[in-house]
Amino acid sequence: MKSFVRKFTSTFAVLAMMGYAVAASSVAHAGTYTGAVTVSKGLTFTCDATVDLYSTPGKALLTISPGDPLCSFLNITSNPHNYTESGGVLTIHGIRVETITLGNCYGDLSGTVTTNPDGSKTLNIADTIDPEIPGTGGCSVNGELWKPAH
Structure with missing residues (x-):
């Protein structure tokens, strides 16, 4: 029984450390990134963008605003979003x-x-968000956002 408890405790400790490592990598990139992105879907716009990564619970808030006045025709309706980070790649979901x-x-x-x-x-960022209606083309997003040092 003592052997089982020792193995269970060791396994639990390893899993807890793994969870801490995942949370720490997300927290390491937390903060507000600002810059410009080019968004293309039939038309091309250059918009000011902000990605605010909350440290907990892994949520991101996205905003775009006019650089180009036509950016006002783009509307992000899904905030806030879950995000994950792995190997230096940040993915904002949904x-x-x-x-x-x-x-x-x-x-x-x-x-x-x-x-x-x-x-x-x-x-x-150099990625494409899938079209909501198949066959209408995705939203290509390209740009660079920056977050100052602490």
């Missing part, structure tokens, strides 16, 4: 974007997070 063109977009968006020498972080 994004729904209403667009000026037919079809809207719904799906995940991924980007690469890098830590700069000064401790700031850069989120590089």
Whole structure:
């Protein structure tokens, strides 16, 4: 019985540390990233973007605003979102974007997070969110967002 308790306790400790490592990697990138993105779905817009990653419970808030006045025709209707991070790739899940063109977009968006020498972080995005209506084309998103060092 003591052997079982020791193995159970050891297994529980390992699982707890694994959970801490996953949570710590998400918290490490938490904060507000700002910059510009180009969004294309039939038409192309350059918009100001903010990605606010909450440290707990792993939620992200996305906003886009006019750089280009036509950005006001893009509407993110799914905030807040769950996000995950693995191997430097940040994925924001379940994004729904209403667009000026037919079809809207719904799906995940991924980007690469890098830590700069000064401790700031850069989120590089070059991905496509799937079309909500098949055959209408996805929303291509490209850009770079930045978060200052602590």
